[in-house]
Amino acid sequence: MSLPAFDYVKAGSLQEASQLAKEKAGKAVIMAGGTDVILLLKDRVIAADTVIDIKGIEGLNEIAYKEGEGFRIGALVTLFELQSSEVIKEKLPALADAAHYVASAQIRRKGTMVGNICNASPSADTAPILLAMNAVVKVVNGEEKKDIPIGEFFKGVKKTALQPGDIVTGVFIPELKKNEGSAYFKHAVRKAMDLAIVGVGAWVKMDGGKVADCRITMGGVGITPLRAYNAEKILIGNAITEELLEQAGVAASQECKPISDVRASAEYRTDMIRVYTKRAVKKAVETLA
Amino acid sequence: MAKRVISFKLNGVDRDELVLDNMTMVDFLRKQMHLTGTKRGCEEGECGACTILLDGKAVTSCTMLAVEADGHEIVTIEGVRKDGVLHPIQKEFIDKWALQCGFCTPGMIMSAISLLNENPNPTEHEIRDGIAGNLCRCTGYVKIVEAIASAAKIMAKEVAK
Numbered sequence: 001m002s003l004p005a006f007d008y009v010k011a012g013s014l015q016e017a018s019q020l021a022k023e024k025a026g027k028a029v030i031m032a033g034g035t036d037v038i039l040l041l042k043d044r045v046i047a048a049d050t051v052i053d054i055k056g057i058e059g060l061n062e063i064a065y066k067e068g069e070g071f072r073i074g075a076l077v078t079l080f081e082l083q084s085s086e087v088i089k090e091k092l093p094a095l096a097d098a099a100h101y102v103a104s105a106q107i108r109r110k111g112t113m114v115g116n117i118c119n120a121s122p123s124a125d126t127a128p129i130l131l132a133m134n135a136v137v138k139v140v141n142g143e144e145k146k147d148i149p150i151g152e153f154f155k156g157v158k159k160t161a162l163q164p165g166d167i168v169t170g171v172f173i174p175e176l177k178k179n180e181g182s183a184y185f186k187h188a189v190r191k192a193m194d195l196a197i198v199g200v201g202a203w204v205k206m207d208g209g210k211v212a213d214c215r216i217t218m219g220g221v222g223i224t225p226l227r228a229y230n231a232e233k234i235l236i237g238n239a240i241t242e243e244l245l246e247q248a249g250v251a252a253s254q255e256c257k258p259i260s261d262v263r264a265s266a267e268y269r270t271d272m273i274r275v276y277t278k279r280a281v282k283k284a285v286e287t288l289a
Numbered sequence: 290m291a292k293r294v295i296s297f298k299l300n301g302v303d304r305d306e307l308v309l310d311n312m313t314m315v316d317f318l319r320k321q322m323h324l325t326g327t328k329r330g331c332e333e334g335e336c337g338a339c340t341i342l343l344d345g346k347a348v349t350s351c352t353m354l355a356v357e358a359d360g361h362e363i364v365t366i367e368g369v370r371k372d373g374v375l376h377p378i379q380k381e382f383i384d385k386w387a388l389q390c391g392f393c394t395p396g397m398i399m400s401a402i403s404l405l406n407e408n409p410n411p412t413e414h415e416i417r418d419g420i421a422g423n424l425c426r427c428t429g430y431v432k433i434v435e436a437i438a439s440a441a442k443i444m445a446k447e448v449a450k
Contacts, residue, residue, distance in 0.1 A: 001332055007291045008310035008356050035352045038313070039333050051310075053357070080346075084407075104422020106349045106400065107334055192421030193335060 001042045010053045014140045014167055017052050022142070022165030024050050030167060031055075032076055035103070035111035036119040045158070060169060063088065070175040072138075075168050079108035079116065079126075091175060093287065094129050094182040094201070101125040101186045104193050114168050117153065120160045121195075123220035127154065128201030129184040131217040131225050136172040141165045147172075154224035176289035179206045183283035185276045186219075189263070196220045197264040198272045200252075202280035204235075206288060211235045214284075216248070216277055221256035221269050228252035231277060240285055248281065249274035295359035300324075300368025308355040315339040317355035318365060326366035326395045330424075337423030340396035341365050347403030349422070366395035369402065377447070378402060378440040387436035389427035397423045401437045409445060413438065 011017035021028045029048040031037045032055060040046040054060065054075065061076040065087045073082065082088055082099040089096045102108055102116060102125045116126045117137070130150050137148040142165060150171075153161050162168070176182060182203045188194035199219035205212045214235050216228040231252035238244055258269035291310040298304070299322065308317055315332075318324045318341070327350060330338030334352040341350045342364040369376045378401045381387070388394045397420060404411060404419035411419065416437050417430070425433060 002316075003311040003313065005290050006311050008293075008354065010356075010359075034354065034357070035334055035349075038352050038354065041311075042332070051354075055357070103334070104337065104349075105404070105419055106337060106340055106347050106422045107352065109346045109403075110343070110348045110352065190421075192418070 003038070003041050004044065004047075006041070006049050006051050008051050008053065010056045012056055014054075014057055014169065015142060017054050017057065018140060018142050018165045018167050020050065020052055021167065025164035028052055030118070032115045033078060033111040035107045036115055040119075054167065065091065065175075068175070071173045072170050073113055073173065074170045075112060075114040077112060077114075077170075079103075079111050079113055080105065082113055083108065091289075092133075092173065092182070094184045094284075095126070095133075095173070098126045098129045098184040098186075098199075098201075101184075101196075101199075114171060117150075117171070118160060118162070118168060120154055120156070120158050120224070122157055122223055122225065123196040123199065124225070125184070125186055125196060125199055125219070127225040128199050128217040128219040129182065130171065130173065130201075131227065132182055132184075132201035132203040132215045133173050134203070134215065135174075137168055138170045138172060139166050140169050141167070151227070156223045177205075179212075179288055180204065181206075181284040181286070181288040183280045183287065185280050185283070187272050187276055195263065198256075198258075198269050198276055200273065200276040200280040202277075202284040204281060204284045204288075206285065210237060210239050214281070216252055216281065218252065218256050218273055218277075221258040221273055223257075226256060228255045228273075228277065230255055235281065240281070245278040245281060246274075249277040252277040293356060293359075295356055297358040297360065298362040300364055310354070310356055312355045314341065314350035314353040314355050314358065314363075318350060318363075321355075324365050324367050328392055328395060330392070330396075335422075335424070336393075337396045337400060337420075338393055340399040340423065342399055342403060345403070345406055347400045364399075366398060369398065376402070377443045378405070378437065381436040381440040381443070382433070385432050385436040385439060387428065387432040393423055393425040393427075397425065397433060401440070404437070405441055405444060409448070410441060411438075 028050040060074040201217040231248040253274040328338035330336035
């Protein structure tokens, strides 16, 4: 399918990109890797007369780790760089796993994690783990800087909290402290290319064999990635047993709001949330920092 | 319609080309450069038939604009053979019968080149992961995986020499 007519602008700075996006409010689209944007333009899902490429902007391509704080993943860091990053594999392997789950190697070499969340697909693989890790989306708009907690970022299918002129510069992810662990599992028909039937992320903080705190997140079962608050409540304050995991899994499956589509029925998704909630929590506990 | 001149390297040759802003890389290569080895399949980044190398890394050229090549290096299947000699991966695809209809082969080979650049000694699982974005509807992949594994060994020996 051919692309609609548009003007391509390679922005030289964040301010230039932001100003143009604001002037063209609703008519401009920001592109990094382009692996989603180009398809959405082809399919006429986005109606834009201007494509603003931010790949020429300096300082957005770093995976920075600061001990005692966490990671800053720049907007131009590709999913492939993330899956191959030694520091991510060592200190936050669940994020490397989530990045590796996305599409194919060809897409991951061009597509970015920030693009994955800005596209706001309910089944985006990096969203549940970022939500479980309490990440913060770093945004610039002209001279203004703002932080959007990931829990407030997703507003619906393909909808985010971003305003015209907002350029995401990166994502901050707090590091795993002692006795904390995290995991992400994707369930799909194929191991590659496929979108998730469900995805489940988990972050746990343990204290003497009991769960001190946790976050359980679900992808592909609502219009945005969701928190399983009731499942979290069941786990907090208790020691992990098969029985407790089952109770949490059941609670999570009652909190998700899946639809039936070509990939799976709502009933199947609901049950897979139960199964993968158990697996994700178990793995998060097994991989404590 | 907006157009611009881009400067880039294509199969080892420096080029300046006038391109439309809204042209995908696969269309540019096939229609403007007449390099039809890069195949147009699904056009949505699913099948991998249009895989090319962008700065040495395999990407799908249907999810890339031609203008994005400005200042970069592109290699297509036509640029893989050097001085009349087939690349070891090409040779192993022939020797191991890793192709039938041939439509997926250029993309498959570009993915294999990129994989072996990144990981010269891949396991079978890593080979399968590396070509997971390339669909083949003829072979069942067994011969393709064997050809890439065999090429990796041959290339490792060449490096050792």
